Amino acid sequence: xxxxxxxxxxxxxxxxxxxxxxxxxxxxxxxxxxxxxxxxxxxxxxxxxxxxxxxxxxxxxxxxxxxxxxxxxxxxxxxxxxxxxxxxxxxxxxxxxxxxxxxxxxxxxxxxxx
Amino acid sequence: xxxxxxxxxxxxxxxxxxxxxxxxxxxxxxxxxxxxxxxxxxxxxxxxxxxxxxxxxxxxxxxxxxxxxxxxxxxxxxxxxxxxxxxxxxxxxxxxxxxxxxxxxxxxxxxx
Numbered sequence: 544x545x546x547x548x549x550x551x552x553x554x555x556x557x558x559x560x561x562x563x564x565x566x567x568x569x570x571x572x573x574x575x576x577x578x579x580x581x582x583x584x585x586x587x588x589x590x591x592x593x594x595x596x597x598x599x600x601x602x603x604x605x606x607x608x609x610x611x612x613x614x615x616x617x618x619x620x621x622x623x624x625x626x627x628x629x630x631x632x633x634x635x636x637x638x639x640x641x642x643x644x645x646x647x648x649x650x651x652x653x654x655x656x657x
Numbered sequence: 658x659x660x661x662x663x664x665x666x667x668x669x670x671x672x673x674x675x676x677x678x679x680x681x682x683x684x685x686x687x688x689x690x691x692x693x694x695x696x697x698x699x700x701x702x703x704x705x706x707x708x709x710x711x712x713x714x715x716x717x718x719x720x721x722x723x724x725x726x727x728x729x730x731x732x733x734x735x736x737x738x739x740x741x742x743x744x745x746x747x748x749x750x751x752x753x754x755x756x757x758x759x760x761x762x763x764x765x766x767x768x769x
Binding site for chain 1 (some may be wrong): 690699700702705715716745747749755756757758759760761762763
């Protein structure tokens with residue numbers, strides 16, 4: 544997997560947008576960026592993934608820079624229930640013979656404050 | 658909402674006992690996974706399967722074993738539980754062609 548770098552922790556006020564950055568400067572052309580989150584004591588939850596274009600779904604938006612060396616996950620209106628550890632993952636391409644698994648790392652602890 | 662189930666949710670058991678953690682999914686996913694996570698620590702893959710009769714070990718060495726006789730079922734077995742096996746065990750499933758994985762609620766195992 545390409546190495547990713549995320550801040551250890553972030554705070555966000557309830558109702559405001561939460562912008563979670565991720566650096567992945569060694570990403571190659573056919574590697575996707577995946578985002579998951581894990582609320583305390585629960586299993587991780589898939590959020591979104593993208594290759595080069597910006598992506599949006601009902602949970603979040605993913606903005607990938609043009610050079611693809613970094614991305615930002617945006618939760619447009621954070622709520623207290625969005626408090627979780629957020630993981631940015633760049634796994635090996637599925638076309639790769641070594642592609643097998645996700646490596647979760649330590650992620651960013653997002654705390655949404657009332 | 659993903660349909661993946663794990664039982665039991667909590668288990669306290671004595672050293673030396675044999676245990677089986679159950680995981681079932683109703684989504685018809687080919688791929689299934691077992692992860693282990695200690696409190697406050699990173700998630701580590703211990704087993705995965707790409708289909709019936711296919712199982713592989715993950716990055717983290719584990720004394721547990723798994724089987725995949727049916728697509729929807731991926732149980733994990735510890736032949737002789739030890740205190741070092743105390744952890745949370747998370748099961749996940751996903752389709753081929755994507756890294757989208759759907760996780761169960763986990764089993765919190767305590768071996769005394």
